Amino acid sequence: MKKINSFEELEKLRKKLKGIKDKEKIIISVCMETGCIAAGSEEIYRELRKEIKKVKNKEIKVIKTGCHGFSEVDPAIVIYPEKIFYIRLSPNDVKEIIEKTIKKGEIVERLTYKDEKGQIIPYLDQIPFYKKQKRLVLSLNGLIDPENIEDYIYYGGYTALSKVLSGMSPEEVIEEIKKSGLRGRGGGGFPTGKKWEYCRKAEGYPKYVICNADEGDPGAFMDRSVIEGNPHSVIEGMIIGAYAIGSNEGYVYIRHEYPLALKRLKIAIEQAREYGFLGENILGSGFSFDIDIVRGGGAFVCGESTALMASIEGKVGEPRAKYIHTVEKGLYEKPTCLNNVETWANVPFIINNGWEKFAEIGTDTSKGTKIFSLVGKVKNTGLVEVPMGITLREIIFDIGGGIKENKKFKGVQTGGPSGGVIPEKYLDLPVDFDRLNEVGSMMGSGGMIVMDEDTCMVDVARYFLNFLKEESCGKCVPCREGINQMLEILNRITQGKGKKEDIEILKEISDFMQKASLCALGTTAPNPVLTTITYFYDEYINHIEQKKCSAGVCKDLIEYFVNTEKCTGCTLCAKNCPVNAIEGERKKIHKINKEKCIKCGICFTICKFNAIERK
Amino acid sequence: MKSVEIIIDGIKKIVPKRITILKIAQDVGIEIPTLCYHSAIEPYGACRLCIVEIERNGRKRYVTACNFPVEDEIKIETNNENVVKIRKLILELLIAKVGYKGKVKEYAEKYEVEPRFGIGNDDCILCGLCVNVCKEIIGVSAISFSQRGIERKVSSPFEKEPTNCIGCGACSFVCPVDAIKVEDIKNERIIKKINAKLELEKCKICQKPFIPKKLIEYIKNKLGANVLLDIFLICNECKGKNYVDKLLPFSLTGGKK
Amino acid sequence: MRKLEVDKILEKNGWSKNKIVGILQDIQDSYSYLPEDILIYISEKLNIPLSQIYSISTFYRAFSLKPKGKYRIKVCLGTACHVRGGYMIAEFLKNKFGILPGETTEDGLFSFDTVNCLGACAIGPIVVINEKYYGQMDVRKTEKIIKGLENEKNKQF
Numbered sequence A: 001m002k003k004i005n006s007f008e009e010l011e012k013l014r015k016k017l018k019g020i021k022d023k024e025k026i027i028i029s030v031c032m033e034t035g036c037i038a039a040g041s042e043e044i045y046r047e048l049r050k051e052i053k054k055v056k057n058k059e060i061k062v063i064k065t066g067c068h069g070f071s072e073v074d075p076a077i078v079i080y081p082e083k084i085f086y087i088r089l090s091p092n093d094v095k096e097i098i099e100k101t102i103k104k105g106e107i108v109e110r111l112t113y114k115d116e117k118g119q120i121i122p123y124l125d126q127i128p129f130y131k132k133q134k135r136l137v138l139s140l141n142g143l144i145d146p147e148n149i150e151d152y153i154y155y156g157g158y159t160a161l162s163k164v165l166s167g168m169s170p171e172e173v174i175e176e177i178k179k180s181g182l183r184g185r186g187g188g189g190f191p192t193g194k195k196w197e198y199c200r201k202a203e204g205y206p207k208y209v210i211c212n213a214d215e216g217d218p219g220a221f222m223d224r225s226v227i228e229g230n231p232h233s234v235i236e237g238m239i240i241g242a243y244a245i246g247s248n249e250g251y252v253y254i255r256h257e258y259p260l261a262l263k264r265l266k267i268a269i270e271q272a273r274e275y276g277f278l279g280e281n282i283l284g285s286g287f288s289f290d291i292d293i294v295r296g297g298g299a300f301v302c303g304e305s306t307a308l309m310a311s312i313e314g315k316v317g318e319p320r321a322k323y324i325h326t327v328e329k330g331l332y333e334k335p336t337c338l339n340n341v342e343t344w345a346n347v348p349f350i351i352n353n354g355w356e357k358f359a360e361i362g363t364d365t366s367k368g369t370k371i372f373s374l375v376g377k378v379k380n381t382g383l384v385e386v387p388m389g390i391t392l393r394e395i396i397f398d399i400g401g402g403i404k405e406n407k408k409f410k411g412v413q414t415g416g417p418s419g420g421v422i423p424e425k426y427l428d429l430p431v432d433f434d435r436l437n438e439v440g441s442m443m444g445s446g447g448m449i450v451m452d453e454d455t456c457m458v459d460v461a462r463y464f465l466n467f468l469k470e471e472s473c474g475k476c477v478p479c480r481e482g483i484n485q486m487l488e489i490l491n492r493i494t495q496g497k498g499k500k501e502d503i504e505i506l507k508e509i510s511d512f513m514q515k516a517s518l519c520a521l522g523t524t525a526p527n528p529v530l531t532t533i534t535y536f537y538d539e540y541i542n543h544i545e546q547k548k549c550s551a552g553v554c555k556d557l558i559e560y561f562v563n564t565e566k567c568t569g570c571t572l573c574a575k576n577c578p579v580n581a582i583e584g585e586r587k588k589i590h591k592i593n594k595e596k597c598i599k600c601g602i603c604f605t606i607c608k609f610n611a612i613e614r615k
Numbered sequence B: 001m002k003s004v005e006i007i008i009d010g011i012k013k014i015v016p017k018r019i020t021i022l023k024i025a026q027d028v029g030i031e032i033p034t035l036c037y038h039s040a041i042e043p044y045g046a047c048r049l050c051i052v053e054i055e056r057n058g059r060k061r062y063v064t065a066c067n068f069p070v071e072d073e074i075k076i077e078t079n080n081e082n083v084v085k086i087r088k089l090i091l092e093l094l095i096a097k098v099g100y101k102g103k104v105k106e107y108a109e110k111y112e113v114e115p116r117f118g119i120g121n122d123d124c125i126l127c128g129l130c131v132n133v134c135k136e137i138i139g140v141s142a143i144s145f146s147q148r149g150i151e152r153k154v155s156s157p158f159e160k161e162p163t164n165c166i167g168c169g170a171c172s173f174v175c176p177v178d179a180i181k182v183e184d185i186k187n188e189r190i191i192k193k194i195n196a197k198l199e200l201e202k203c204k205i206c207q208k209p210f211i212p213k214k215l216i217e218y219i220k221n222k223l224g225a226n227v228l229l230d231i232f233l234i235c236n237e238c239k240g241k242n243y244v245d246k247l248l249p250f251s252l253t254g255g256k257k
Numbered sequence C: 001m002r003k004l005e006v007d008k009i010l011e012k013n014g015w016s017k018n019k020i021v022g023i024l025q026d027i028q029d030s031y032s033y034l035p036e037d038i039l040i041y042i043s044e045k046l047n048i049p050l051s052q053i054y055s056i057s058t059f060y061r062a063f064s065l066k067p068k069g070k071y072r073i074k075v076c077l078g079t080a081c082h083v084r085g086g087y088m089i090a091e092f093l094k095n096k097f098g099i100l101p102g103e104t105t106e107d108g109l110f111s112f113d114t115v116n117c118l119g120a121c122a123i124g125p126i127v128v129i130n131e132k133y134y135g136q137m138d139v140r141k142t143e144k145i146i147k148g149l150e151n152e153k154n155k156q157f
C-alpha cells in the first residue's frame, strides 16, 4: 500500500474499498480475543475457513474480529447482515451451519440463544444482553478485522482525523471535547478537554501524549477488548489529541499480561504508519506524530500516572509527588497528557458526530457511555457498553440476567482495589462518576464484579488488601505499613481471632492512609474495607463474635464432614478429592481426614446424596 | 508574580514561589520532623512525617512539607491536632517495624507514641537516604532498593559484594536509624548491610589503614589527578596534629542535580 | 555466543538506557529468566548502574532471577477468578507441588505463579500453562491437565 498523502486520497481509497466490500454479501464473524480464544474460537475459525473454501462463493467471507462481548456463550459467531448469533459452538457444528444457514438461509435452532423460558432468539440485537446496551466505542467490535486497517477505513475510520487536520484549529478541537463533557475513563473521571487545554498551555517542548493501557484492575478487561477489537480507534484518538495539544510523540503503555492486544496494537501502528496516518506530514497536513509501544512489567501501581511515566523512562515504577501536575511536568519532566484507552477511543466519535450527539447521552455530570466488564456470579458475563445513568440493577439483572444459579445478590464491586462493594439497597443507583463516589465506591476503569450469598465480604476486603500488599510500591510509610497492619487484622478476623476493637482500628488506619499516602493507590486502598464495614457490618460481627463465616468461605471457620446417615459409600467423593483426604471402602461410610483436607469443597458440590455437609 | 503571601502557624510571611513549606518553616524557626529529608538531597517524600495541613480557598488537605512547592496564598498549620494524629500513627507503624531506634526513638518520645502494633526489630525504615546519597551526591549508585511493597529493602545488586562501592560511608552517615554500620577491621573496611568489603590504604604518617583504596582511586578520577594531596592520605587523628582540622566539603558530583 | 544474542536485543532497542525495562522483557522472553551475567553485561554496555537493573528486575513481576520450569503454570487470582474459586486451584497446586507461587519444582518441570487478572475474567477461573489459556477451571480439571503433562514427561524418558 502506498502512503496516503492527502484527504482526497483517503476518500478515494474509501470508495475503492466500498467497491470491493459491498460485494461481500455474507460475513461470518468469529470473535478472536484472548477470552474467546481460550474458549476455543480458533478451532471454529479454522473449520469455517476450510468449509467455506469448498463452497466457492466469493460473496461469503469469514473474518476474525474483536469480541461481541457476550463471553458467557463463547465461542460464538455472528452472521451478517442479519446478525444471526450462534453460540457455544464446537467445530462439529460448522458443517451444519454452512449447509443450512449459509446455503439455504435456515436457522439452526439448537445453536441459537434461548431465553429463560426456552424461547429461541436467533438474532443478536434481540438478545436481552444487548438490548439495553449502547455501543459507541464498541460499535465496530465484531464487525472489523482488527488486523486490517482497511476494514476500519471502510467503516469510516480516520475521517475524524481528516476532519481535524483539514479544517479545525487545535483550540477548536479542545473546545469540542470540552463541550462534549467527556471525562477520563481510567478511574478518576477528570474532564478530558480541560486536561488537554492545560497541557496545550503548559510551557515546554517536546510534549507527550500517552495512552494508559495498563489495565491493572483485577476483573476488568475493557481496555484489552478495545485494543484487541478496534485498535485504530485508540490510535486515531491519540493522533487527534496530539494535534490539539501540540505533541509529536506518543506512547502506549500496555500491560505485559496482554500478549494478543500487544500484537494487534503493533500491527495497527505499523499499518497506520504505512498508510500515512502516523509519521511525518500526516495526510499532507504538515502535522507529524508517531507512537511507540512500551510494555509494562507487571505492576499494578504503574497504572498511576507518575509511576507509569517513571516506568517509560526505564525506572522502577515508583510514584512521586504530583504537586506540580504531569500536564506541566510529566514524562522526562515535560508537559504530558495521559489518558485511558477508552477515553482516547471516544474521541473519533465526538469529532465525527459533534459534541451534541455525545452529550445527549448520559447524566448531567457524566456524558456518553461506559464499558464495563460484567463478571463474577452473574449469569451473562461479558463486556457491556451502556449509557451513563443506567442503573446498576439494569446492568446486573436486565443485561446480566441476574445471579447465577438463581442465588441471592449480595453486592457488586466496582472500581477495583480503589473502589468498594455496593450493597443491594443501592441497586437503583444511576451509574455516574459522582453517584458512585457518594456511596463510597467509584466508577473506576469499569470492572463490575457481582457477588452473591456465597461471597464473604470480610474475605473480599481481605482479598483486596492482600492484592494491594503485593502491589504497593513500598515507597511511603502509610501505604506500605498501613496495608500490612490492616491485612494482619483482617487475617485474624477471617481466622476467628478478631476482636471488636479491630473494626475501630481498621477505620482509624483507613482514615490515616487516605490523608497521608503519597499516591492514589494508598489513599484509595481503604475503600474496599470501609465499604464492607459500612454495608456488611453484621458479617464482620459474625466472624468476630460468633466465629462464623456464613458464606462458607473463610477456611479456618468451616469444616467439611460426612453425614453418616446420608452417605451411601458410592466413593465418588474419595475419587475426586484432589489430596486424597477422604477414606472409606465401597458401600461403607466415608470419612474426611481433617489433617489432609484443604477445604476445596469439591466433595461438597459433587456428592449426589448431599451427604457432605459444611459447618 | 514571583512571590506570595502565606500564613504559617499564624505567622504571615511573603515567600518566593515554589519554595517548599519546610524551607519556610526553617526560616521562621518552626520545627517540622523529618525522616527521609536531607538538605543536600532531592526530597523523596516517602516517610510522610513532615506532613502539614494546608488550606486553600477554604479547602483543607494534607501535604508533605519537604517537597510541597508553594504556588499561591495558602494557610499552613504545621502542628495541629490532625497533623499530630497522623505523625503519631506513622511513628507507631515504624516502631512496629524497627522498634525504638535513632530518630524514630527520638520522635516517638517527643510525640508520646504508645505502640499498639508491637515493637519490631528490622534495621531499616526505608527512608531512601542512603540510596539517594549514593546516587546523587557520591555519583556511584552502588546500592538500591530491591523488591517492592512490604518486601522492599535496601540491598546491593544480587545481595553480593557491590563492585562499584567505594566505601565512602556516606550511606551510613545519613541513615537516621543507624542501620548501616561501617567497621574498619585490620586492613579492611566492612559494611555488612550492603555486603561491601574494601581494602584500606595506610595513613602516610601513622601507618594505620584508614581509607579504602577504591575511594582514593575515585577521588583521583574525579579530580583528574595522578597524585593526591596528602590531605586525603592522612588519617583524621594525624590531621588533627599536623594540619588544620578541617574536612573538604564532601561533594564530588557538585551536589544536588 | 550469548553476548551476540544479547547484543541483538540491545540493537533492537536502540541501545537506549530508557528502554531498559523493555530490554529486560526481551531477555526474560528469550531465557525464561534474567541471568546474572547478562544483567552485568547490559549494565556495562549501556552504562546503567547494576543496582538500578537489579532494582528493576526485582520490582516488576514479569521478571524472574531464577529459571522457570518447562511448564509454566499461572493461576489467576484476579477478583473475578477469586470469587469463582480460583484460590482453591492455587491452594491445590501449592499442596501438589510443595512449592510456593514464584517457585519451580525440583525436577524443573513445573513452575507456578499466581497472577492478578489475565483479562479473560468472564470465563474464569483462568489457568494458563505456557501460552495456552484454560477457562472455567477448577481443581479437578487442573489436576487432570497436570497428570497429562506428567505422563508426557514419563513418555519422553
Ligand SMILES: Cc1cc2nc3c(=O)[nH]c(=O)nc-3n(C[C@H](O)[C@H](O)[C@H](O)COP(=O)(O)O)c2cc1C
Pocket (backbone or CB within 6 Å): A183, A184, A185, A186, A187, A188, A189, A190, A212, A213, A214, A215, A216, A217, A300, A301, A302, A303, A304, A305, A338, A339, A340, A341, A343, A344, A445, A519, A520, A521
Ligand atoms: C494505583 C493506580 C492504578 C491505576 N491504573 C490505571 C489503569 O490501569 N488504567 C488507567 O487508564 N488508569 C489507571 N489509573 C488512573 C491513572 O493514574 C490516570 O488517572 C488515568 O490514566 C488518566 O486517564 P483518564 O483521564 O483518561 O482517565 C490508576 C491510578 C492508580 C492510582
Ligand code: SF4
Pocket (backbone or CB within 6 Å): A301, A318, A319, A471, A472, A473, A474, A475, A476, A477, A479, A480, A517, A518, A519, A520, A521, A522, A523
Ligand atoms: S501510596 Fe503505596 S503505591 Fe503509592 S507511593 Fe505510597 S507505597 Fe507506593
Ligand code: SF4
Pocket (backbone or CB within 6 Å): B123, B124, B125, B126, B127, B128, B129, B130, B131, B154, B171, B174, B175, B176, B177, B178, B179, B180
Ligand atoms: S538503611 Fe538507613 S538510610 Fe538507608 S533506607 Fe534504611 S533507614 Fe534509610
Ligand code: FES
Pocket (backbone or CB within 6 Å): B033, B034, B035, B036, B037, B044, B045, B046, B047, B048, B049, B050, B051, B064, B065, B066, B067
Ligand atoms: S521528610 Fe518529607 S516525606 Fe519524609
Ligand code: FES
Pocket (backbone or CB within 6 Å): A218, A219, A220, C076, C077, C078, C079, C080, C081, C082, C116, C117, C118, C119, C120, C121, C122, C124, C125, C126
Ligand atoms: S480475574 Fe482472572 S482473568 Fe480477570
